[in-house]
Amino acid sequence: MKPVILTCGEPAGIGPEVAARAWAALCDAIPMVWLGDPRHLPAGTPHRIVESIAQAEGIQTGALPVLPYPFAGNAIAGHPDMANAAGVIAVIARAVELVTSGAASAICTAPIHKKALKDGANFAYPGHTEYLSALAGGVDVVMMLASEQLRVVPATIHIALSQVPAALTPALLRRTIEITHTGLQNQFGIPSPRIAISGLNPHAGEGGSMGQEEVAWIASLVRDMQSEGYTLQGPLPADTMFHAAARARYDAAIAMYHDQALIPIKTLDFDRGVNVTLGLPFIRTSPDHGTAFDIAGTGAANPTSMIEAIRMAHRMSGS
Numbered sequence: 001m002k003p004v005i006l007t008c009g010e011p012a013g014i015g016p017e018v019a020a021r022a023w024a025a026l027c028d029a030i031p032m033v034w035l036g037d038p039r040h041l042p043a044g045t046p047h048r049i050v051e052s053i054a055q056a057e058g059i060q061t062g063a064l065p066v067l068p069y070p071f072a073g074n075a076i077a078g079h080p081d082m083a084n085a086a087g088v089i090a091v092i093a094r095a096v097e098l099v100t101s102g103a104a105s106a107i108c109t110a111p112i113h114k115k116a117l118k119d120g121a122n123f124a125y126p127g128h129t130e131y132l133s134a135l136a137g138g139v140d141v142v143m144m145l146a147s148e149q150l151r152v153v154p155a156t157i158h159i160a161l162s163q164v165p166a167a168l169t170p171a172l173l174r175r176t177i178e179i180t181h182t183g184l185q186n187q188f189g190i191p192s193p194r195i196a197i198s199g200l201n202p203h204a205g206e207g208g209s210m211g212q213e214e215v216a217w218i219a220s221l222v223r224d225m226q227s228e229g230y231t232l233q234g235p236l237p238a239d240t241m242f243h244a245a246a247r248a249r250y251d252a253a254i255a256m257y258h259d260q261a262l263i264p265i266k267t268l269d270f271d272r273g274v275n276v277t278l279g280l281p282f283i284r285t286s287p288d289h290g291t292a293f294d295i296a297g298t299g300a301a302n303p304t305s306m307i308e309a310i311r312m313a314h315r316m317s318g319s
């Protein structure tokens with residue numbers, strides 16, 4: 001079995017500690033290798049330095065295999081060191097090389113602090129999702145957050161709310177539906193996915209009295225794609241499409257912007273949600289939470305989302 005690569009993420013956040021705890025929970029079942037600076041692991045984490053992924057085979061239990069990537073700075077919990085930003089970015093790129101070469105089965109990324117990367121290394125991307133798309137050659141991707149209770153996709157991702165109406169185009173929504181449909185089939189094993197599409201405006205525009213996008217093009221795009229064979233419903237009012245009975249009617253919901261999609265799943269299932277990028281030529285998952293500087297280093301971080309993310313990466317890779 002090829003290992004899942006765990007990227008270190010922001011060293012000052014909870015990434016290293018939830019990775020160490022996830023490894024302790026899963027090491028009997030799932031091979032994994034942590035990629036980062038071993039100085040950034042929580043003190044006392046049993047680990048073994050390896051020079052290659054192949055060398056990690058056979059030392060799964062007892063010590064976390066670590067493929068070292070030296071960083072410029074130390075990690076002080078809750079206080080990102082700008083000198084580490086370049087290392088955080090380089091580790092993600094290295095992980096992509098390892099999974100693309102076939103040495104690893106999948107990537108599970110620990111959270112990054114987007115502003116620290118921008119300030120420290122002029123990182124040009126607002127998140128992993130966009131960076132991974134670029135590293136994979138500019139392929140179209142979607143960000144899905146998934147748990148047992150709900151799968152959601154924001155059609156626009158890390159942009160200001162004021163930019164959403166212009167960014168949200170028929171071509172983008174069509175591509176988002178296509179990638180979500182294929183991802184549900186291939187990564188989640190759902191042969192005939194049912195997808196719900198939200199409106200952009202309150203009450204899905206209320207027939208044009210609260211916004212025009214639904215009547216202008218979202219409803220007709222949904223109808224066109226229904227006639228092409230997609231099982232779609234919508235545009236639905238976003239405020240009433242996430243209660244239990246509504247969720248039972250679809251396999252994934254596509255919302256029009258970040259918070260419309262992520263608030264319901266983080267409210268329902270913050271501890272177990274997994275972020276998965278669909279459309280990449282390799283498997284990438286991540287916990288749903290961020291760097292949590294307020295609790296980093298205190299031992300309060302719950303590793304369940306990281307555990308679920310590693311499980312999902314391993315399952316999707318078919319290893």
Ligand SMILES: NC(=O)C1=CN([C@@H]2O[C@H](COP(=O)(O)OP(=O)(O)OC[C@H]3O[C@@H](n4cnc5c(N)ncnc54)[C@H](O)[C@@H]3O)[C@@H](O)[C@H]2O)C=CC1
Nearest residue numbers: 110111112113114286288289290291292294295300301302
């Ligand atoms: N995949 C990624 O790289 C992600 C990165 N982020 C980044 O993380 C940074 C901080 O984002 P926030 O919005 O503050 O979200 P956050 O998820 O880091 O923290 C929000 C709240 O949830 C708590 N929390 C988070 N994870 C937890 C865990 N595992 N156990 C217990 N409590 C937990 C935190 O203590 C905090 O009170 C930002 O820079 C953001 O962009 C956020 C989400 C995903």
Ligand SMILES: NCC(=O)COP(=O)(O)O
Nearest residue numbers: 127128129130262275286
């Ligand atoms: N709120 C989710 C999030 O920001 C995840 O972004 P990414 O780093 O996975 O692109």
